[in-house]
Amino acid sequence: MENHTIRIKDIAAKANVSTGTVDRVLHNRGRVSEEVRERILKIAEELNYKPNVLARALVSKKIYDIAALIPDPAADSYWQAPKAGIGKAVEELKQYGIRVTEYIFDPFQVNSFLQEAEKVTAAAPDGILLAPIFHRQSLPFFTQWQALAIPVVLFNTQIPDYQPLMYIGQDSYQSGFLAGKLLHYGCPDPATFVVAHIEEDILNSSHLLHKEQGFRDYFASQATTGAYQVIQIDLQSTSETAIARQLDQLFADVANIRGLFVTNSKASIVAEHLQRRQRHQVHLVGYDLMEKNLHFLNQGVIQFLINQNPKGQGYWGIQGLADHLVFQKLNNPIKYLPLDIITKENLQYYIEADK
Amino acid sequence: MENHTIRIKDIAAKANVSTGTVDRVLHNRGRVSEEVRERILKIAEELNYKPNVLARALVSKKIYDIAALIPDPAADSYWQAPKAGIGKAVEELKQYGIRVTEYIFDPFQVNSFLQEAEKVTAAAPDGILLAPIFHRQSLPFFTQWQALAIPVVLFNTQIPDYQPLMYIGQDSYQSGFLAGKLLHYGCPDPATFVVAHIEEDILNSSHLLHKEQGFRDYFASQATTGAYQVIQIDLQSTSETAIARQLDQLFADVANIRGLFVTNSKASIVAEHLQRRQRHQVHLVGYDLMEKNLHFLNQGVIQFLINQNPKGQGYWGIQGLADHLVFQKLNNPIKYLPLDIITKENLQYYIEADK
């Protein structure tokens, strides 16, 4: 009864060669006769050899440098969470030689992104984690990095027509679909629902359009179709009260609005307005556990938040890169994180959740 | 610039002793003069020494035997998931010397539990993971195992007045509270809501009573209190159609029932009845992603399921034991898993979720 896990030594013995030779074929370093090579490969296969990761990490002095190209949390606090997730992954993986250098850009300054991306290229890291919020501007870098054979993991925003090593994030379309369900369930009677985009460059943000499409399709898919109307509004805060004015106008123009769906993490801006105008009959669904959102969730102004699990996105992004670089494990190229439904009553278990 | 992580050798050099001596004080094996002992401890502290887990696991031939005392999935398929979670954790931890032996008991046979628990005691494992669904019968074993200094981790069911190494599971009370919210949000008008316990020995299952209490308290906490009535029903299926009869009786006796809350994983039993009787206006909330439940979730008969994350419970249970046994890491004694809200539209991301 062979109980012990089989090691390089075992396959060396079985093949009548030394461990050095086995190692050379297992790592494709050549300098091995074809005949021996095939024999060893076959035996390794038969014995179902699995390298001991611990021993490998212990002996390997190789440091894997990963560049994390992420927006500045100081400019938009949403990005605190992915940063925290990255930190958590680093903590777990540093003993395996994973190092992460962060390149922080201003999410409102394209130039800042371009600068930092250039730095990343110059640093020639072993892997790149990136939130490609500037769609168009990201594309040339992808081709650069591809040419340099640097694996890239994307999170937060999916980029059509580009296949990274991995994408980590949510299915935007389905999350909009879910938002439709949540508003509909709380208001089954015929009504008008509003999709609100806030302070976004919509045309450069296809994922927000996917959310809107999912939302519209939910209502279109209901049997009693026609009873629901979905309209869209694009809120830009050029001045302090600009958004308030736009919303007042909306409610003046459109009758029977019973629900609003905010497609990014800024539902609190709408919530504040609803509360001030005492529009208790209007339900509100948004994204992300931002402090301000939580305030209005607890007040009952926001009914549900869909958690994009931003911390998990950072965490799994680094993990995915590590799987590729050190563990040679291949993952599914798309990792959709769950669409967590957060309400006042289950919030507490998500704010301290680790992953 | 000292960059490398500090090792036993480093502190040995600094203390002018050998690595063997340092090792002896670090592991409290005695045979070291008090003077040297203190010096070493102080230096280790100063240098912030952290043992290299990899090297330790590599060299240690110690096998940690963990006994998992769990109900038979064949008797109640709910228990498949914790079993799968245990398997996943074992897969990740076996290279650290973690072995798990499963002791499977019939969840409907107290004697079966007693037998298996005795076996566990006889096996004298290094740790125990247990779903204590037989409350009273578990208690004497806890004292036995405590006397033997075997760490115990509980999952699924919290036991009052007993402090295990860790409890993994949900906050039953809060999940009932959440169920109240979900039914109320979908039916804000005055109505009657029913708490249904199915095929359970209620008096021996305090966690179900906690769910009921949370549910009741939700409605009691609403401003418009008095508008909602909450009643309880205990469904026992002595015969094929017994439950159908009880439910028919319920709807005959009580007017204006708009929602049902099933406190265990058997909401599908109620769902089947609601569908047959075409009671579309009655909402249904239950627990767990059982195949039958998913069927009715997709049919729209069940509106929401609260996911107890049973796979995660098994997974984190073993992880918690491993943290204690091999990594010497101390965890919070209570790990409440999130109350995941599952609906048709976000289901897909939970059925294949890994943890």
Place this chain on the structure above:
DNA sequence: TTGTATGCGTTATCAC
């Protein structure tokens, strides 16, 4: 009471 030597499985550097 203390120090030395050996091995865990893998990698990498040498000689041959």
Place this chain on the structure above:
DNA sequence: GTGATAACGCATACAA
């Protein structure tokens, strides 16, 4: 082309 062999950091049997 191939096979010894030394290291990685830690644990431990044994020698001193």
